[in-house]
Amino acid sequence: MISFANAKINIGLNIVGKRADGYHLLESVFCPFPLYDIIEITSRECANKTTLEITGLHLPIEDNNLCLKAYRLLAERFSLPPVHIHLHKQIPYGAGLGGGSSDGAFVLKMLNEKFNVGLSALQLEEEAAKLGADCPFFIQNKPRYAEGIGIDFSPVSIDLSDKFLVLVKPEINIATAEAYQHIVPRPAKEDLREVLRFPIQDWKFYIKNDFEEGVFEKYPIIREIKLALYAQGAIYASMSGSGSAVYGIFPKPVDLTVLNDLGHVYYPIVI
Numbered sequence: 001m002i003s004f005a006n007a008k009i010n011i012g013l014n015i016v017g018k019r020a021d022g023y024h025l026l027e028s029v030f031c032p033f034p035l036y037d038i039i040e041i042t043s044r045e046c047a048n049k050t051t052l053e054i055t056g057l058h059l060p061i062e063d064n065n066l067c068l069k070a071y072r073l074l075a076e077r078f079s080l081p082p083v084h085i086h087l088h089k090q091i092p093y094g095a096g097l098g099g100g101s102s103d104g105a106f107v108l109k110m111l112n113e114k115f116n117v118g119l120s121a122l123q124l125e126e127e128a129a130k131l132g133a134d135c136p137f138f139i140q141n142k143p144r145y146a147e148g149i150g151i152d153f154s155p156v157s158i159d160l161s162d163k164f165l166v167l168v169k170p171e172i173n174i175a176t177a178e179a180y181q182h183i184v185p186r187p188a189k190e191d192l193r194e195v196l197r198f199p200i201q202d203w204k205f206y207i208k209n210d211f212e213e214g215v216f217e218k219y220p221i222i223r224e225i226k227l228a229l230y231a232q233g234a235i236y237a238s239m240s241g242s243g244s245a246v247y248g249i250f251p252k253p254v255d256l257t258v259l260n261d262l263g264h265v266y267y268p269i270v271i
């Protein structure tokens with residue numbers, strides 16, 4: 001079985017509180033983004049161990065890879081044969097694109113289907129939340145307004161189908177836990193769901209990502225990328241999640257070769 005595990009972007013990210021256990025409360029719109037890891041799962045009935053192989057972007061094979069964690073999570077509760085997981089990594093990590101979380105969520109969905117485990121989407125979301133706060137979003141994988149620690153969803157209407165999205169990833173990887181440490185939570189001035197209804201060209205006045213201030217201070221090149229996207233005609237540009245990737249929304253196709261010195265430019269293809 002093969003699946004294409006997509007990335008996500010955050011449109012707006014207000015960090016509004018902090019729980020006693022250190023986890024932060026946020027308000028954000030999570031959107032699927034057409035950049036994909038490829039995951040193949042094959043049964044290994046004769047083998048006695050589940051194995052992982054990674055190709056594509058360099059990512060060391062470690063026991064805490066979210067593909068393996070997802071397998072172990074289901075195998076603890078259900079009888080699963082050993083499998084071989086081939087992950088072809090294409091989504092940059094440490095980027096705020098949720099690639100690892102997506103891999104974990106997709107492995108849960110694939111095992112559920114392949115071995116007829118019978119979990120509903122809601123049950124899969126509950127399992128995914130044990131892997132990480134970003135994981136449950138990828139179960140239903142539709143634009144969602146997220147609250148709480150990022151796992152309480154409500155529907156949101158957002159249509160970017162006639163727009164062109166571009167992503168720029170500098171050679172900087174940001175660890176999510178570290179980025180959260182620099183945050184001072186505060187209530188948002190605007191209701192994100194309200195301001196999302198404004199024309200996209202007005203979003204830049206109202207929609208912000210609270211990670212940007214601290215990250216831009218430490219890595220000014222990421223601010224430069226955002227400004228460069230606006231200079232090239234973006235109607236909205238923002239860092240995604242805790243960074244380091246920055247996306248731009250354009251009204252027409254653009255050639256961003258001028259940004260090549262700042263980072264890797266991705267023009268996602270919708271499949």
Ligand SMILES: C[C@@](CO)(OP(=O)(O)O)[C@H](O)COP(=O)(O)OP(=O)(O)OC[C@H]1O[C@@H](n2ccc(N)nc2=O)[C@H](O)[C@@H]1O
Pocket residue numbers: 010022023024025026095096097098101131132133134135148149150176177180240241242243
């Ligand atoms: C910031 C966001 C925004 O979508 O995404 P990324 O930038 O990582 O893609 C998420 O909140 C990231 O979620 P995720 O990366 O799954 O976080 P987890 O693995 O659960 O937690 C990693 C660490 O981040 C911090 N953390 C995470 C989520 C949250 N709501 N509050 C937190 O304080 C905690 O310190 C935790 O130990």
Ligand SMILES: Nc1ncnc2c1ncn2[C@@H]1O[C@H](COP(=O)(O)OP(=O)(O)O)[C@@H](O)[C@H]1O
Pocket residue numbers: 059064065066067087092093094095096097098099100101102103104174175176241243
């Ligand atoms: N399958 C995976 N793909 C990417 N990173 C993974 C994976 N499994 C575990 N990780 C760990 O998670 C970290 C970041 O995960 P990821 O969700 O891709 O990034 P981001 O925080 O940018 O959303 C990586 O640095 C890596 O240590």
